[in-house]
Amino acid sequence: MSCSATPLRLYAGRLATGSSAYASSWCTCSAHKSFDKTVGRAMSTTAAGARVMQAAVPTTENGSAGSDAPVLRLQRVPVPELKGPNQVLLKVLGTAVNRADLLQKRGRYPPPPGASEILGLEAFGKVEASNVDSFRPGDEVIALLQGGGYASYAVTDSATLIKLDPYPEYYLSFDASLGKFERRGPDRVAACAGIAEAFLTAYQLLKFDPSLGNASPGETVLIHAGASGVGLAAIQTARELGLKVLVTAGSQAKVQACMQLGASRGWVYRTQPVEMLVDFCGGPESVDIVLDCVGSSYVEIHPQVLRRHGRWVLFGTLGGTRGNLDLSQILRKNIRLVGTTLRARPLAYREALVREWSTFASPRFASGVLLPVVDANGIFPLSESEAAHTYVEKSSNIGKVILRVDV
Template sequence: MVDTNTPLPAQMNAIGFAEPGGPNVLTPQQVDIPEIGPQDVLIAVAYAGVNRPDCLQRAGAYPPPPGASPILGLEVAGEVVGVGEDVPREILGTRVAALTPGGGYAQYCAAPWRHCLPVEGSLDLKHAAALPETLFTVWHNVFERGCARDGERLLVHGGTSGIGTMAIMLAKAFDIEVIVTCGDDEKCEAARKVGADLAINYKEQDFVEAVKAHTDGAGVNVVLDMVSGDYVPRNLKCLAEDGRHVTIAALGGAKAELVMPVIMMRRLVLTGSTLRPRSDAFKAALADEIAENAWPLFTAGQCAPVMDRTFPLDDAGEAHARMEAGEHIGKIVLKVGA
């Protein structure tokens, strides 16, 4: 049963694909409006964020978890227009940003109500849509799994990606020194403007040596790694004793060669995670922690997501092509609603 203030259409505009492939397989479609469960809200989507997992799913390399919408899109912002029977009715009509299990590239999206955060203060819907996926990912992996704390040092690869810019902002907000790697001088400069203390052009410098030089050989306490593969042993050389290595993607390869006695002698911790398959209860608890500790930074205007480009929903293929070309600095979003 859906509680709503206004009648809802039977169908909606969405982006889909008949077969996995390149960005050109994404096409506008008319599909049924999603059904929502007792703990869900229905959001009239104003903007949807574009993320690397969307590209992987489109290419056939990242299937949605059981029960998730086959429509792409892991984060949205918009107005709550329907609530399930177990959801407080006062949420109807409010503006929220939501981490979704899928379905964001559409006029309407269903999401668990406890995965929503209020869009208020100085935060607008476009910027809010650029936050949930990267914010949930960075908070969990840098601060929970990586145990980063004030006075420490963090190394982030992909410093101008959505994840990278979010990691810089959050780390600096909590008095953590940030070192990033980027693919060219323009991106290094952009990362420094966001707040990075050191930005290394990895095509021109050995980032291991650059980290050692910058830290006088002390190294960093946490590495947030999206590359994996042969980066892992190099990352470990950057870690201080008792350092933590957190992997969130394997864009450079799924296997790494490690020397285990080094890990033992230096007491290093290797961990990692994927967010999408985690339980609704885990994501709700994570949302609660973010609401208390990080979300106020954005609603108060102390932090703001770095925005790259906004594309109309029907041009989702162009948005994917831009992301895969690696040209973007910050977040790419799709404009869905009016």
Template sequence: MKAVLFDQPGGAEVLYYGDAPDPIPAADELLVRVHATALNRADLLQRQGGYNPPPGASPILGLELAGEVVTANGEFAVGDRVMAVVTGGAYAEYATVPVGMALRIPDNLTYEQAAAVPEAFLTAHLNLFTLGRLKAGETALIHAGASGVGTAAIQLARAAGARVITTAGSPEKIARCVELGAYAAINYRTEAFAERIKQLTEGRGVDVILDFVGAPYWNDNLASLAVGGRLMLIGFLGGAAGQLNLGAILPKSLTISGTTLRRTPLDQKIALTRDFAAFGLPRLASGELIPVIDRVFPLKEAAEAHRYMASNANVGKIILSVP
């Protein structure tokens, strides 16, 4: 099969379009003909040598896919359209998917649209609801609201009856976040978000924060949380090291949680997939939830897609179309 490969860590130039062995599905897996996949920050880190796949995972990049079932298994027949999170291998013509991780693609979504769903929406669902315990009537602060996970999180929180505040780095991104359902959007380049949170919540703070930035936001995040608030750390784009003040954690009874979907045990990921299927698939089918796509690149242009993601210009997901 054709796939995007690299032989040594490096910049986007190390990626090339070449031949790889066809994957062989295990007894509890589907073989899927991939029609589209999507970029994630983890792909850039893995390409650079900083985020190796877990044992047993494909070394080929790609953490989500949309495609067509090639080998029947369980409830899925040959030809069924499915989308899924995978531990690797999606930058290719074929990939294997654990049966429990496969989601049926709603009829109203194309393969490119479906490829924008799994990683973003499952990550957001995991951190907002499973770990963050966000409920109707509460307030969530979602950093990087124009990112793939951010655009999914805004919509999921809104659909659950929560109020959403978000941060983003340009007027265009701010406008898109509001369009998707954010109650308020803060331009982090021109405003101190902790001060705005105080104003917007009348000093109470927010109940849940999704943070991709890490150490630079630590103190302002803690200051922005209400009593009993939950901070979900899902990335360290701004760095993981710094001088951190722990003083707010005990008096506010805060919960700090960190997770990566890729390394979550399979049984927990299957349970998450089922939870999202019940909540999210009907809303995707009705159009209440929408996958947000910035650009679509051919698989052969994966290197250019990586450069584009590194520029931080995208609003929503960057898709690779697989011929």
């Protein structure tokens, strides 16, 4: 059963920093009547009758003194509408902070055409309304979003929803004073809200897409920012794929965390000159795959450490966007450098990734072989999104930083 009619279309203003009108529209077909009542309870309406919700929105109104840098504040914005026959409206219970969100807040990572302009690339939540049979109101889901997670409600294509069976109730947090992980929970929202972007990205980079890492068992992968959310998901994924894992991280505690999840060696980049990384990796031509979210500072190093047919997968430029590249090594060793962002991929790509990853990951989450990692101090309410951003910006976190959404 599906419906695509939008008999009541109400536009209600614009986001403080956005340029698009946010629209709310509800279907009046029989299947949606009960939904409409449910949503009605959770939402306010404007004078014009549009449903509104809370979202953490970039604004300069309450910015820090003397700065025009945008900060996140809760604002009332229109609830997004179900536009296509395959769409689902989620009540968001939790989302998580990604580095991309920090860029987007500053206008440096615009959403792809058609995507929500609200931040948030992942969610754990409950289906509120659905245009597809496979997801019904009340279903719990993990969602890979192109945007919109920092809000009470989000719309997404059902193809990018994941049902894990069972959902993880527990997660790991690293206790730096003890130098080890502890298990926390049960807390399904905290455990599940940060899975999608980290684990799907890791799987995409390493295995899903033959034009990226294309890993084979026995190969060696170098993972930068190993203690980040994506980093720890990539370490676990690489370990499950039979890879040898080398990591870089910002502190000895972070290296400890990485090694406890499967890295064989870790390198604290803050305390050593960058050229020492070649020795750390085992000398020139010792690495098959690099997962690079750093960029410029390692441009000199990667062509050295990569073996023949090495894959250099660029998915971020935290360290800068420019670098002096040695093309002779690219040529001689048949090295491949390829950039990728998951959000901008076509729906069919994201759908295929979600399906293949679910097969890979679902039994591993069920058995506890794969584990969500949430920073020990990394759970914030949506109203404190700006504090969560500051925490991530300082690279304080080991694992994901979660935003609990109950507004």
